[in-house]
Amino acid sequence: MSTRLRRFIRRFRWKTGTVETLISVLVVVFTAFIAGGGIYNLIDRPPTIIGFSGGYVAVRGLQDEQTLMESALSMLFLTLTFLGLLTSYRSTRVVYDMRRASMTLFLGIALIALGLSGSFYLLSLKQMVLRQLGY
Structure with missing residues (x-):
C-alpha cells in the first residue's frame, strides 16, 4: 500500500467513542424513519x-394517507425535536461556563419549539385540507 493510503486509513480508524456515536445516530435516524x-x-x-x-397540495387531507413530502417533513420535525432534547441535555453538562450553558439551553428549547410547532402545523394543514375537500 502507498503511504498516502495508509495515512488516509489511519485518519479514519474507529475510536471507541465514534462507534457509539454512529450507533446512536443510526438509531435516531431509523426511529425518525419509522x-x-x-x-x-x-x-x-x-x-x-x-x-x-x-x-x-403537498398534504393529503385524509388521516390514513400521506404524501411523500408530508412524510419527509414529519421526519424532519421529529429529528429537530430530538436534537433540541439532546442539546438541552448537553447544556446541563457544561458547568464551568454559565453563558455557554444558557445559550446551549436556549438553542435546545428553540429546536424543541420548532419541531413541535412544525408537527402541529402539519396536522392543522391536514385538517384544513380535509375541510376544504368537504369531508
Missing part, C-alpha cells in the same frame, strides 16, 4: 404532491 411513515412510503409509494381543481 415514526415519520417510512414503511408506508416503501410499501404504498405515495405521490409527492397531489393536484386538484384549486392547484397542487
Whole structure:
C-alpha cells in the first residue's frame, strides 16, 4: 500500500467513542424513519404532491394517507425535536461556563419549539385540507 493510503486509513480508524456515536445516530435516524411513515412510503409509494381543481397540495387531507413530502417533513420535525432534547441535555453538562450553558439551553428549547410547532402545523394543514375537500 502507498503511504498516502495508509495515512488516509489511519485518519479514519474507529475510536471507541465514534462507534457509539454512529450507533446512536443510526438509531435516531431509523426511529425518525419509522415514526415519520417510512414503511408506508416503501410499501404504498405515495405521490409527492397531489393536484386538484384549486392547484397542487403537498398534504393529503385524509388521516390514513400521506404524501411523500408530508412524510419527509414529519421526519424532519421529529429529528429537530430530538436534537433540541439532546442539546438541552448537553447544556446541563457544561458547568464551568454559565453563558455557554444558557445559550446551549436556549438553542435546545428553540429546536424543541420548532419541531413541535412544525408537527402541529402539519396536522392543522391536514385538517384544513380535509375541510376544504368537504369531508
